[in-house]
Amino acid sequence: MASPLDLDPRWRALQERGGVIDIGFDHPSEWPHSERGDAPFVKEGEDQLTSELCRAGDLRYLRAVLSLPIRGSEEALGVALWIEVPHTVFYAYLDHLDGGTLPANELGILANDITPLADMGSPVTLAFETDGARPQAGIDGLADISLDHLLDLYEASGTLARSDLKPS
Template sequence: MSLLALDARWRRLQDKFGGVFDIGFDMPDAWPHAEPDDETPEVVAGPDRLAPELCRLGDSRFLHVILPLPIRGAEETLFLAPWAEVAAATFYGYLDHIADGAPFVAAEGKLANDLPLFPGSLSAPVSLQPGGDGARPLLLASDGPLAEAQDAGISFDQLLDLYTATGHDIRPQLSAD
């Protein structure tokens, strides 16, 4: 049993939402064109292109990645899905990985989304690791508050703050009925 099992709000999160749910980012913060939606998951604007896994914006290249954040006192992990700006060689290497299963090698990049609760996260240096069989690359922060959160975990209240900051204020649903 996790320590959070003693928190009634945690139990309600499990009951009402099936547990921790992931937070995704539809595009890098720099994307200036139309936003993707269910009917148009790929957006093309001149030479710029945004697809669910890849983005080309001028001379910049971006990959959709996974950022794991353990939750202190629980056996669950919050997964964020931000974007990382990468070198062209990394971008095209990942495209080869998707297309024909070529190995994806670890690479360096910069975070391309300003993550709530982590000041200065936009453009922070990160490393990308292979994500496993068909999975997006894993993002590992190099230093600062985000790296500390990956190492030590986030609190349940920080999890709720992240949900609120990304448009999912579930605190009212976790209060006593």
């Protein structure tokens, strides 16, 4: 089925490049140490960063997925980002990863800047999955995004520049 976005040359150029590019943040914005990159973890003193968990000083973070449908298409953008959570939620999730019970849904704080969609520090609802998948993140008032917001986020995150989507 054709998408209304098929009329937009930027959308067509994005599709020619392979389609929607998901975004992932290596660490919370407040992480004061080097990136994890391909390493399984980074440990600096008491601070630790893995692909799913982060402990920095007295702060605790979980990695979650924000899925945002793109208006006018059947596609969605996936954003793997970090959420600051209370210690009780962090340790309940850690126990769950070791076979314990699933934590209850919880509120957290966005620990990455995804402007223009949401600012760092925005409240986030976390829904924990039973199949071991990352928690799902939800931000009030953010149910879907426009192509312009997608392109703004790509530029802000360094994923893709608008100039890369010039029609051929």
